Amino acid sequence: MDDLTEKMAQAFDAAPIGMAVSHHRVLSICNTSFAEMLGYDRPDLLGQSFRILYPSHAEFDRVRDIGLKAMEEHGSYSDERMMRRKDGVPVWCRFRARTLTPDDPLAHLVMSFAPIRDQLDGAQLTKREREVLSGLSRGMTSKEIGRELGLSPRTIEDVRARLLRKFEVKNTSELLSRMSYAQPRN
Amino acid sequence: MDDLTEKMAQAFDAAPIGMAVSHHRVLSICNTSFAEMLGYDRPDLLGQSFRILYPSHAEFDRVRDIGLKAMEEHGSYSDERMMRRKDGVPVWCRFRARTLTPDDPLAHLVMSFAPIRDQLDGAQLTKREREVLSGLSRGMTSKEIGRELGLSPRTIEDVRARLLRKFEVKNTSELLSRMSYAQPRN
DNA sequence: TGGTTATACGGTATTGATACCGTATACGAT
DNA sequence: ATCGTATACGGTATCAATACCGTATAACCA
Numbered sequence: 001m002d003d004l005t006e007k008m009a010q011a012f013d014a015a016p017i018g019m020a021v022s023h024h025r026v027l028s029i030c031n032t033s034f035a036e037m038l039g040y041d042r043p044d045l046l047g048q049s050f051r052i053l054y055p056s057h058a059e060f061d062r063v064r065d066i067g068l069k070a071m072e073e074h075g076s077y078s079d080e081r082m083m084r085r086k087d088g089v090p091v092w093c094r095f096r097a098r099t100l101t102p103d104d105p106l107a108h109l110v111m112s113f114a115p116i117r118d119q120l121d122g123a124q125l126t127k128r129e130r131e132v133l134s135g136l137s138r139g140m141t142s143k144e145i146g147r148e149l150g151l152s153p154r155t156i157e158d159v160r161a162r163l164l165r166k167f168e169v170k171n172t173s174e175l176l177s178r179m180s181y182a183q184p185r186n
Numbered sequence: 187m188d189d190l191t192e193k194m195a196q197a198f199d200a201a202p203i204g205m206a207v208s209h210h211r212v213l214s215i216c217n218t219s220f221a222e223m224l225g226y227d228r229p230d231l232l233g234q235s236f237r238i239l240y241p242s243h244a245e246f247d248r249v250r251d252i253g254l255k256a257m258e259e260h261g262s263y264s265d266e267r268m269m270r271r272k273d274g275v276p277v278w279c280r281f282r283a284r285t286l287t288p289d290d291p292l293a294h295l296v297m298s299f300a301p302i303r304d305q306l307d308g309a310q311l312t313k314r315e316r317e318v319l320s321g322l323s324r325g326m327t328s329k330e331i332g333r334e335l336g337l338s339p340r341t342i343e344d345v346r347a348r349l350l351r352k353f354e355v356k357n358t359s360e361l362l363s364r365m366s367y368a369q370p371r372n
Numbered sequence: 373t374g375g376t377t378a379t380a381c382g383g384t385a386t387t388g389a390t391a392c393c394g395t396a397t398a399c400g401a402t
Numbered sequence: 403a404t405c406g407t408a409t410a411c412g413g414t415a416t417c418a419a420t421a422c423c424g425t426a427t428a429a430c431c432a
Contacts, residue, residue: 005191005192008199012194012197017298019197094300139360140356141389151411155409158409172389174325314379344381348378357419
């Protein structure tokens with residue numbers, strides 16, 4: 001068999017970004033990163049509907065038509081969307097898709113999924129950490145964030161320090177370059 | 187030959203994101219998106235050094251060691267960096283890499299490249315600004331960036347100040363959160 | 373030719389960030 | 403029940419960042 005083909009397949013599998021192929025919204029193949037990102041063993045995913053990877057049936061329906069027109073015209077589409085891990089934890093992703101069948105885009109899709117908060121293997125953010133991160137991304141000082149949250153600036157500094165340790169970065173700038181704005185949730 | 191292998195190779199090729207494999211900084215294979223993103227015909231890229239894809243030899247040297255330690259430890263690395271199209275136009279990318287040879291990370295790398303945006307809020311970055319931004323996103327201080335670029339720390343502070351004015355942000359953290367690819371453009 | 377901008381560097385002054393030291397409560401897991 | 407972690411706060415010490423003051427050169431543009 002073709003050596004080049006084998007190398008490309010290996011590259012697909014080892015890619016540092018989640019990748020998957022679907023036919024009419026059924027996953028036919030995916031790579032290791034994709035399965036890991038969503039907390040599955042790969043064999044459990046193959047042949048499954050993408051339904052199980054979205055937070056709800058409504059969301060699954062909603063995203064179906066999104067980007068259809070763009071793909072009919074340009075063959076590709078990109079947005080940011082929420083996926084659902086096996087354990088139920090939502091993952092906010094940069095989603096990219098290219099169709100190999102522009103007349104019927106969903107018939108054969110190649111997709112990539114990049115978690116927006118990467119470097120985040122298992123480490124998830126607490127509510128406080130998200131609140132503080134939100135302030136930091138808006139350029140606020142610890143003092144200002146403390147005022148906003150009704151806390152001592154010292155406490156904000158504690159949370160910052162914890163974030164720096166957690167993500168193994170040297171300072172807040174590096175932290176924010178690794179993470180995107182994290183919307184505070186409850 | 188294996189049908190699955192062929193499908194994975196096809197997915198690699200048609201991926202909606204630039205992908206490439208290198209051995210010791212020489213490109214061995216890449217997909218269509220990668221060649222398109224950088225303005226080349228794919229055959230012209232295969233076997234080439236990655237040198238031609240960076241803005242300068244200095245930049246090519248500089249990025250070599252970046253992320254080596256992370257890859258030795260975790261097998262993967264990600265940052266944002268400037269690539270150079272065939273026509274000389276710089277492209278700001280989200281770069282991700284996974285090594286298949288953790289003992290010698292550069293021996294066998296699988297990479298993905300996602301263009302962040304074509305224009306940064308209409309404002310163009312100068313070469314200096316890009317170099318400084320690169321250091322900042324890696325958590326370096328002005329002093330450290332100055333050393334890396336052979337400049338006075340004071341000059342780095344000037345460039346930082348210019349960046350803060352240009353993007354109308356309060357500090358470096360807000361700057362980097364805006365430069366992140368996941369950020370909504372204003 | 374003058375105006376603007378980028379580059380590069382010096383000084384000083386103030387604020388902010390970060391790293392330590394410490395205490396204390398709360399909560400979940402083993 | 404003890405361990406680990408998150409939370410919350412206090413202090414001090416040091417370094418970094420930012421904002422000003424200044425000068426100077428080079429490039430480009432109207």
